[in-house]
C-alpha cells in the first residue's frame with residue numbers, strides 16, 4: 001500500500017495572511033472562484049488568527065469531513081467568535097461529548113413532524129407583515145424579511161406573544177442584534193478577541209439588558225402550571241433532561257435560546273431575500289410558483305427554496321479544525337489546520353449541476369428529469385453531526401412566507417439586472433437588499449389567499 005504524502009498543504013495564494021483575510025471578509029466568493037480556477041478543487045488560504053484553511057469543493061473530501069470522527073474534527077472551536085453573545089453552553093460552540101449532549105436536547109423541537117405545528121404561526125406573522133408594505137414604490141425587502149424572521153423565531157422560541165415582558169424582550173433583542181452585526185462592533189470583537197470582548201463594560205451592559213427579561217421568563221415558565229402542555233421551544237427545553245436525568249440549568253437554557261435566535265433569523269431572512277430577488281428576475285418562474293401554490297401544490301415551492309439555497313447560499317463555507325494530522329484527498333494535513341467544505345463552490349460544480357450559474361428550480365424536480373439534492377453536493381446547511389439544527393424549520397419557514405407572498409402580492413424588481421452578492425457579517429446578502437416594487441394582486445385582500453394544509457395547523461401557544 002502506498003504511503004500518503006507527508007504533511008502536504010495544497011497550494012494557495014502567496015500573499016500575507018492579513019491580506020487574504022481582508023479579501024475574504026469583503027469578497028469571499030470571488031476569492032474562492034479565483035483560487036479554484038488557479039489551484040483546483042483543493043487550495044489553502046491563510047487566515048489571520050485562524051491558521052490554514054484547506055478549502056475543498058470535492059464531494060468525496062466533503063463526505064469525509066462530514067462523516068469523520070467529530071473528536072478529531074472540531075467545529076465548535078471555529079465559532080468561538082460568537083462566545084460573548086451565545087455563552088459557554090451554546091451547541092454551536094461546543095465540541096465532543098458536550099456538543100452531542102446539547103444537540104440531543106435541542107433536536108426534538110426541530111423534528112420535521114413538529115414543523116406543521118409552527119405553520120400557522122409562520123403564515124400569520126407573514127400575512128400581517130406583507131399587508132403593511134407600501135405599494136408602487138421601490139421597497140427593500142431584506143430588512144422586512146429580517147423583522148419577519150425575528151418575529152417568527154421569537155414566537156416559536158418563547159411561545160408568548162403579548163405582554164410587557166415580551167415587548168421589552170423584543171425591543172432589547174432587536175437593538176442588540178442590530179449592534180451585534182454592525183461592522184464597527186465586529187472589528188472591535190476581532191481586535192479584542194471573544195474572551196476580552198465579553199468583559200468589555202459597554203458590551204456587558206447591552207447583554208445584561210437582554211439577559212434580564214430572558215432569565216425572568218425562564219423563572220416564570222419553570223413554575224407555570226401549563227408547562228407540560230406547551231409546544232414552544234423554551235418550554236420543551238425546560239422539560240428536557242440530560243442522560244443522567246438532570247434538567248438544563250437556567251444559563252444553559254439561556255445560551256441555547258440565544259443560539260437559536262442568532263443562528264435562526266438573519267440566515268433565513270437572507271435566504272428569503274435571495275428567493276425574492278431571483279424570482280422577480282424570472283417572471284415565468286414566479287408565475288408558475290403562484291399558479292401551483294394557488295392550486296395547493298408544494299413541489300415547485302420546495303424546488304424554488306432548494307435552488308435558491310444552491311445558487312445563493314447565505315453561508316459560503318463550514319469549518320472543521322483538525323485535532324491531529326489527517327489525510328484528505330491524498331494529502332496529510334497538519335493538526336491545527338481546518339478542512340473547509342465550500343458550500344458555494346460545490347453547489348456550482350458544472351459536472352454536478354448543468355448551467356450552474358442559472359436559477360433553475362426544475363433541476364430538483366424528479367418528475368421533470370431533475371434529481372433530489374445530494375447529501376454532499378447540496379450543503380447549504382452543512383452536514384454530519386453538525387448539520388444545521390434549524391434546516392427543516394428554515395425551509396418550512398421559507399416555503400410558508402413565499403406562499404403567503406406570491407398569493408397576496410405582485411412583485412417586480414426595483415432595479416434592472418441581478419443584485420450582486422454582498423457580505424454582511426458572516427452571511428451573503430443581495431447588495432440592494434432585494435429591492436422590489438410591490439403591487440396588490442387583482443382580487444387579493446387580506447383574507448384572499450387560499451390556506452394550504454400547513455397554515456391550517458395548530459398555533460404554538462399564541
Ligand code: HEM
Pocket residue numbers: 075091092093103153259260261263264265267268271314315317318319380381382383384385386387388389390391393394395
Ligand atoms: C436558511 C437558513 C439557514 C441556513 C442557511 C443555516 C446554515 C447553517 C450552517 C451552514 C450551519 C453549520 C453546519 C455545519 O457546520 O456543518 C448551521 C448550524 C446551526 N444552525 Fe443553521 N441555518 C439556517 C437557519 C437556522 C435556523 C432557523 C435555526 C434555528 C432555529 C438554526 C440553528 C442552527 C444551529 C443550532 C446550528 C448548530 C448545529 C451544531 O453545531 O450542532 N439555523 N446552520
